[in-house]
Amino acid sequence: MDKLNVKDVMQYIELVTNLKHSSRKGWEYCDVPNHERIAGHMYAMAMMTFLLDEKSGLDRFKCMQLTLVHDLCESIVGDITPRDNIPEDVKHKMELEAMEKLTSLLGDELGGRMFALYQEYEKKETPEAKFVKDLDRFDMIFTAMTYEKRDNTPKKLQEFFDSTEGKFQHPFVKKLVAELENMRPRQSDSSNDD
Template identity: 40%
Template sequence: MNADLDGLLEFLLYVGQAKRTFRTGWVLHGVEKVESVADHMYRMAVMSLLLPTLSEESKVRCMKLALVHDLAESVVGDLTEFDGIPKTEKRRRETEAMLYLTSLLPADVGREIFSLFNEYADQKTSESKFVKDLDIFDMLLQAYEYEKLQSDGEFLEDFFTGSVHNIKTDIVKQWLKQLMDCRASGEQFQLPTDSNLNTMLKHILYDEQGTFLYNFPSSELRSKSNLCISTKSKSDHSNSSSMDTTQLLANLVKSMKHHRS
């Protein structure tokens, strides 16, 4: 077997572990359907591309920093202030983890990733400071989403009071102000529909060629899909036992088959 490819495969499996490592703070605050470390890093990377005043080179560097900054958590877990671990010990554990992870890669790639990890941790470059602000902003944006999704008022207020003053860069401060204004106004910002449900619906509504399976006008299909999604959304927010997604989809299929016959 090729030792270099073995190392690459092991590294990628650890990257995959980041998709299954939940963010500790949300778990401890009773959030449902908690995001993973990889979820968090992904949106930060997208945010990096949206920084309007940075050069393309700086945007790319920010994106790299975002994708690397929490990678050690795929080994040591998400260590937070709630764990009572001193910052120096947290840094030691994460550095040790990154040394191992980067040792699995070709030397030049490993050096770059380890350097990015240290750059973010040291907070001395302008890009690392931007990404630190994105780290905080993504957390607050996620808190806002969870409050809306769970319809539980401002139950994550602790995250806001403890973090809003830590954002330093003007660009991210503007984003934060927009978010805080929206949260304070109580505006019912329309969150996207459940994409998992949409993924399941596509197997009911379309065949492999992308053609409608049933002879319904597209407007009626869309109406039935929206009703199914709306019903699921309402049942998700109910404290009583609710119909699960599988049953909702089964009912949708039955009604479509009945209409066709």
């Protein structure tokens, strides 16, 4: 820590704590009141890594680290969604540059380690990165179900479920998704009886 520039560290802290107040735009675009912030999403994913047991074959600590860095670039570029109509390659370039800027504030060793974790998540080649991507998608649909239930708006957020259909890979997350579908209120559950 002594080798780090304190002014750079303070800038890093200022940037990453923006995520406590930065909206998850998908919910905003769907007019979901009192919706989560980016940091809340990352926190929920990090807490889910505790569900992994030692027999999972996954590096639990690395999974937690991946959840905490996967959206860090959004502290600079914000949450870019498909509705923003920004081409995927442009989005990736913006996010990569933001992550480079952010991690450069922490020096070669620490910043390099964080940047490597971010790249690992982005490439989705390791079992841990694939698992964390599943958590990312699962947290999104779990949150969608929570808002539908809370606001008594069954199926209002169906687009989020549709966007993840058939994309889950990890067996444990697949079980969670199946249970979530069982828990999800149906349109007929909220209709009035004659």
